[in-house]
Amino acid sequence: MGNTFNKKNTFFWIASIGVFLLLILPSLIQKGMFMDGVLYASVAQNFADGFSTFWFPKFAEAAHKSFHEQPPLMFGLLGYFYKIFGNSIYVERLYSFVMAALTAFVISKTWKLIYKESDIKKIAWLPILLWIIIPVCFWSYINNMEENTMGLFALSSVYFIVRAIILNQKVFLNLMIAGIFIFLSSLTKGIQGSFPLIVVFLYFVTHKSFSFKKTVFYSSVLILVPIIIYLLLIFFNEDAFISLKTYLTNRVLNSIENVSTDYGRFYLIRKLLQELIPVFAFTALIYIIMRIKRIEARFSGKDRADVIWFILIGLSASLPLMITLEQRGFYLVTSLPYFALSFSIVNAKGISSLIEQISENSIGFRIFKYVSILILVLAIVLTTFNYGKTKRHEAILNDIYKIGSVLPAGEIISSNSKLYNEWALHCNLQRLYHLSLDGDKKKTNSYFLKEKNDTTKLTDYKLIPIDLELYSLYKK
Numbered sequence: 001m002g003n004t005f006n007k008k009n010t011f012f013w014i015a016s017i018g019v020f021l022l023l024i025l026p027s028l029i030q031k032g033m034f035m036d037g038v039l040y041a042s043v044a045q046n047f048a049d050g051f052s053t054f055w056f057p058k059f060a061e062a063a064h065k066s067f068h069e070q071p072p073l074m075f076g077l078l079g080y081f082y083k084i085f086g087n088s089i090y091v092e093r094l095y096s097f098v099m100a101a102l103t104a105f106v107i108s109k110t111w112k113l114i115y116k117e118s119d120i121k122k123i124a125w126l127p128i129l130l131w132i133i134i135p136v137c138f139w140s141y142i143n144n145m146e147e148n149t150m151g152l153f154a155l156s157s158v159y160f161i162v163r164a165i166i167l168n169q170k171v172f173l174n175l176m177i178a179g180i181f182i183f184l185s186s187l188t189k190g191i192q193g194s195f196p197l198i199v200v201f202l203y204f205v206t207h208k209s210f211s212f213k214k215t216v217f218y219s220s221v222l223i224l225v226p227i228i229i230y231l232l233l234i235f236f237n238e239d240a241f242i243s244l245k246t247y248l249t250n251r252v253l254n255s256i257e258n259v260s261t262d263y264g265r266f267y268l269i270r271k272l273l274q275e276l277i278p279v280f281a282f283t284a285l286i287y288i289i290m291r292i293k294r295i296e297a298r299f300s301g302k303d304r305a306d307v308i309w310f311i312l313i314g315l316s317a318s319l320p321l322m323i324t325l326e327q328r329g330f331y332l333v334t335s336l337p338y339f340a341l342s343f344s345i346v347n348a349k350g351i352s353s354l355i356e357q358i359s360e361n362s363i364g365f366r367i368f369k370y371v372s373i374l375i376l377v378l379a380i381v382l383t384t385f386n387y388g389k390t391k392r393h394e395a396i397l398n399d400i401y402k403i404g405s406v407l408p409a410g411e412i413i414s415s416n417s418k419l420y421n422e423w424a425l426h427c428n429l430q431r432l433y434h435l436s437l438d439g440d441k442k443k444t445n446s447y448f449l450k451e452k453n454d455t456t457k458l459t460d461y462k463l464i465p466i467d468l469e470l471y472s473l474y475k476k
Helices: 003-028 035-048 073-085 089-114 119-123 125-132 135-142 146-167 171-206 212-236 238-257 267-275 277-292 301-323 329-357 363-386 394-406 423-433
Strands: 412-415 436-438 447-451 471-475
Touching (some): 073 089, 089 119, 089 135, 089 329, 125 135, 125 277, 146 171, 171 301, 301 329, 394 423
16 A cells, blocks of 8 residues: 555545544534533532542532542543633533543554554544444533543553553553553443453454463453552542442442333343444445445454454443443443444455545545545534534523522522422532532522422512523522
């Protein structure tokens, strides 16, 4: 592959980067976010503002004053973003975009390791493209989900495992670094972040040339590194011990035994197949084009082994979640890079051959060059156009802005249980103004918030005359 291939390949990079930006930035820049993302931002902001500590995060004064729904690492990292860049809502958006960009970077680095001795490494845009077009993937980055951070750490651990296996240089150092990333992954979202521990064993299963002795040694290092770090924390940091114990007791055991959804334990399998439809469609399209152009892309034994290996890694990152009764589609996000890598290997030789056959001067390729640039420009234009707009909860946010303009920060507002459990309201009040909702019916706080159509009489409160669309605000 010479300079001609590189020139043509450049426009595939431009198109892929354009798609990456187009699927994330125009929505990410807008106001409004899925409530989990706002909740995490609120917890991180409290840490940044000194209202909580790293090991004892806090959501609000009247709700989750001790927040142990997840381990604390993401809140700490995002909290430092607030300390550096300020408390604007665009800081969590910057953080989420950085997670997406770094994940794309590590995907490309992993691809180049797989094909280190082949020019196919030049089409590292392919796994990035197949990864980002998965709907729940770009949705997750638009909404600041915790899986974004965990996924980056887990993928980084897999990258260093691949380095240890393929390069066979500085093996112990690479495995040590991989073990540290497994620790960071698990400190972000718990046990599910430790799935890379099985990656070496899966390589042994799929690649006959890899010895059992190496498998045991490599896996032992991966297991021991996070265990040693956790033991040091537990024995020498009492806050860490209490925090992690609280998380395991209140969150992990509860999600296995009690929390449930209406979807059933096999929901994630159905959801995974649905989310991978764009990847399946892309693969089918490439296959059809290859048949039409009579291109043969021979699949080597190593290719087959790598495809199965990455599929198994993806399954190890997703299917174990079925043991819990809590099933959410975005839990799959951590597993998606491995499915993207797997299907990219399936498509790689065919796409490489197609690029080689393309004539730079053909009408089709000239159109593609303009389209690739247009996608990139469109992403930038739409992002600029959408700045300041609201994509969800617009009426709720408009009322919150008005409430925040008349109430002092840190105030606790009484409400009924229905409003207390309206998490879009609750989370955004806390995130934007450090205002907390209290569902206690005793009405002991200075302010009370209720829905406009709520006819409940408040004898001890007077209506505050502000123009709210959904709610009425009262003061004692």
